[in-house]
Amino acid sequence: MSARENILNAIATNQPSLVPLPVIERNAVIDYEDRYAQFKTVLESIGGKVKLIQNLTELKKQFIADKASGNFVINAVADLGELDNQVASMQASDMEKVEKTYIKATLGVAENGAVWVYESQMQNRLLPFICQHLIIVIDKKDIVATMHQAYESIDVAKEGFGAFIAGPSKTADIEQSLVIGAHGARSATVYVVE
Amino acid sequence: MKTTHSKLAEKFIADEPRTDWHDETLWFVREKRDKAAHGLPEWEQLREWASQIKNHTLSNLSDYLKEFEEKAKANGIIVHWAENGAEHNKIIHGIIQRHKIQKIVKSKSMLTEECHLNEYLQQYNIEVVDTDLGERIVQFRKEPPSHIVLPAIHLKKEDVSATFHEHLGTEKGNNDPQYLTEAARQHLRDKFVQSELAITGVNFAVAETGGFVVCTNEGNADMGAHTAAIHIACMGFEKIIPKAEHLGVFLRLLARSATGQPITTYSSHFQKPRPGQEMHIVIVDNGRSKQLSREDFRNSLKCIRCAACFNTCPVYRRSGGHSYHTAVAGPIGSILNPNLDMKANADLPFASTLCGSCTNVCPVKINIHEQLWKWRQVIAAEGYTDATKKIGMNAMAFLFSKPSLYRFAGKWGRWMMRIFPFVTNNKLNIWYKQREMPESPKESFRDWYLKNGKINRN
Ligand code: SF4
Numbered sequence: 001m002s003a004r005e006n007i008l009n010a011i012a013t014n015q016p017s018l019v020p021l022p023v024i025e026r027n028a029v030i031d032y033e034d035r036y037a038q039f040k041t042v043l044e045s046i047g048g049k050v051k052l053i054q055n056l057t058e059l060k061k062q063f064i065a066d067k068a069s070g071n072f073v074i075n076a077v078a079d080l081g082e083l084d085n086q087v088a089s090m091q092a093s094d095m096e097k098v099e100k101t102y103i104k105a106t107l108g109v110a111e112n113g114a115v116w117v118y119e120s121q122m123q124n125r126l127l128p129f130i131c132q133h134l135i136i137v138i139d140k141k142d143i144v145a146t147m148h149q150a151y152e153s154i155d156v157a158k159e160g161f162g163a164f165i166a167g168p169s170k171t172a173d174i175e176q177s178l179v180i181g182a183h184g185a186r187s188a189t190v191y192v193v194e
Numbered sequence: 195m196k197t198t199h200s201k202l203a204e205k206f207i208a209d210e211p212r213t214d215w216h217d218e219t220l221w222f223v224r225e226k227r228d229k230a231a232h233g234l235p236e237w238e239q240l241r242e243w244a245s246q247i248k249n250h251t252l253s254n255l256s257d258y259l260k261e262f263e264e265k266a267k268a269n270g271i272i273v274h275w276a277e278n279g280a281e282h283n284k285i286i287h288g289i290i291q292r293h294k295i296q297k298i299v300k301s302k303s304m305l306t307e308e309c310h311l312n313e314y315l316q317q318y319n320i321e322v323v324d325t326d327l328g329e330r331i332v333q334f335r336k337e338p339p340s341h342i343v344l345p346a347i348h349l350k351k352e353d354v355s356a357t358f359h360e361h362l363g364t365e366k367g368n369n370d371p372q373y374l375t376e377a378a379r380q381h382l383r384d385k386f387v388q389s390e391l392a393i394t395g396v397n398f399a400v401a402e403t404g405g406f407v408v409c410t411n412e413g414n415a416d417m418g419a420h421t422a423a424i425h426i427a428c429m430g431f432e433k434i435i436p437k438a439e440h441l442g443v444f445l446r447l448l449a450r451s452a453t454g455q456p457i458t459t460y461s462s463h464f465q466k467p468r469p470g471q472e473m474h475i476v477i478v479d480n481g482r483s484k485q486l487s488r489e490d491f492r493n494s495l496k497c498i499r500c501a502a503c504f505n506t507c508p509v510y511r512r513s514g515g516h517s518y519h520t521a522v523a524g525p526i527g528s529i530l531n532p533n534l535d536m537k538a539n540a541d542l543p544f545a546s547t548l549c550g551s552c553t554n555v556c557p558v559k560i561n562i563h564e565q566l567w568k569w570r571q572v573i574a575a576e577g578y579t580d581a582t583k584k585i586g587m588n589a590m591a592f593l594f595s596k597p598s599l600y601r602f603a604g605k606w607g608r609w610m611m612r613i614f615p616f617v618t619n620n621k622l623n624i625w626y627k628q629r630e631m632p633e634s635p636k637e638s639f640r641d642w643y644l645k646n647g648k649i650n651r652n
Binding site for chain 2: 042
């Protein structure tokens with residue numbers, strides 16, 4: 001018999017008799033009067049930055065300036081300007097030089113400051129992790145209260161990869177002192193569009 | 195019984211300031227957990243849901259695993275099954291050999307620690323670079339992690355500085371965590387960029403979708419998995435949950451319980467390999483199905499490895515993770531390890547005060563302290579307790595069954611301790627070791643109660 005059968009048989013013999021799944025009551029969980037305010041407070045407490053903007057005009061200006069600065073900037077937000085599609089087939093050794101990345105996220109979560117990003121919004125799975133600085137754009141109406149609502153709105157099986165990202169990469173492995181910028185992005189700024 | 199835990203703990207607490215520091219550091223993490231938990235009015239409800247979801251999952255485990263396998267395969271993931279650690283290691287070695295791979299990075303996975311993967315591969319001159327900062331630190335020092343979430347929590351920044359000076363050429367005596375982390379970032383970025391194969395753990399695997407979730411704060415799992423041509427994810431079979439919507443419950447609990455963060459920085463959902471990539475999942479038993487058969491202990495398989503029970507445990511905080519001499523230390527490790535090897539780990543269920551603090555913080559409501567108490571009975575029945583403990587226990591059983599003799603002995607003992615303190619404050623009394631004996635009261639609680647208890651009640 002294969003390991004698979006041995007394991008599955010052992011489990012089937014040893015597992016207790018069936019008990020039902022609980023019902024997750026949506027109205028038993030917290031909601032926030034001002035979800036944006038909550039999102040901002042939490043994200044800033046974990047090292048992220050949040051900026052509320054009326055429309056993309058301002059951000060476009062910043063983006064153009066970033067591009068012109070000569071730094072390696074990758075754009076994955078269609079509304080900002082031309083997409084840098086070439087990143088899809090780039091190798092890690094080249095992407096390591098990416099200074100800044102602009103991506104669009106599907107939603108933000110008020111309770112923990114995370115945003116959900118699908119693979120298609122990243123252009124390349126590695127991009128949001130390997131870049132030095134991460135700029136994320138979300139719409140204010142897409143901030144949901146908790147993870148329960150977040151999972152209702154997204155479909156984790158729709159694409160090959162997706163992630164909740166909450167602020168910049170960090171570690172507290174040396175005597176519990178918080179250091180921002182362990183392996184991933186050194187900064188994460190979320191622009192929330194009204 | 196081997197008294198390994200107390201022997202190793204003795205070494206740890208010999209350095210008193212360091213013991214205090216360790217204790218305080220972990221208590222600080224425990225307090226952060228409390229603050230995060232109190233921030234959600236539905237916290238207890240979440241724990242209840244998590245516990246019930248896990249109960250249900252265990253009761254339908256074989257079907258969920260089959261469903262997961264089928265979906266994962268349909269997603270293009272290659273699924274392997276390993277009955278024990280040796281098989282797990284062999285499967286991984288096989289993949290490495292087939293592709294003639296040299297450069298391997300690994301993100302924190304307690305399962306690979308449990309299976310001793312690094313040591314196994316070393317025999318074949320294959321080196322795996324641990325990429326979690328804490329793991330890298332202990333790897334340089336040739337030590338195992340001392341905590342499942344904070345692997346280097348037993349080290350001070352001076353220790354890290356000396357280690358990095360030796361291995362990474364950092365400035366001698368520079369203890370700045372920012373500087374040291376930056377050095378590790380540069381060193382590990384090189385490893386990531388060159389890596390051909392990445393090994394990660396699995397925090398949750400979803401039966402409904404055939405995908406899995408990996409949580410890190412540093413982003414090391416992602417840096418490895420998205421760079422390498424091959425990604426191997428290793429999971430104990432208890433990591434399975436029924437549906438994606440249940441991730442909502444567990445991701446809300448995990449980081450809050452672990453470090454007090456609202457969520458880990460990265461919660462990455464792997465569904466399919468990227469084009470051109472090979473993705474493997476190794477599903478491991480290694481004693482888990484046996485634990486499932488032990489009615490009193492099967493609850494331990496609900497564990498999501500948050501380490502809240504470590505951070506709150508008065509014994510763990512004062513004895514250090516290495517005193518548990520196993521990959522998973524702390525209260526939950528003391529339940530899981532006797533299942534793997536009762537003889538070698540018979541000491542662990544005794545490394546607890548049974549105060550119940552672990553049970554109170556556990557996000558999936560495992561009755562940790564009750565299980566520890568039950569293990570003690572099993573271990574005693576199987577004859578794995580040591581002679582001195584047995585004699586003591588028998589004497590106590592005799593005494594406790596004879597109330598008047600017990601009272602007489604108590605009176606005599608208190609008198610002795612007052613008049614001749616050296617009778618107890620000496621090396622022969624193991625209770626005196628590394629602790630002060632309390633001052634002996636004049637009267638027993640019973641006498642005090644007979645005098646005062648009734649009066650106060652009226
Ligand atoms: S037993 Fe509970 S508290 Fe301990 S690590 Fe597991 S889930 Fe966390």
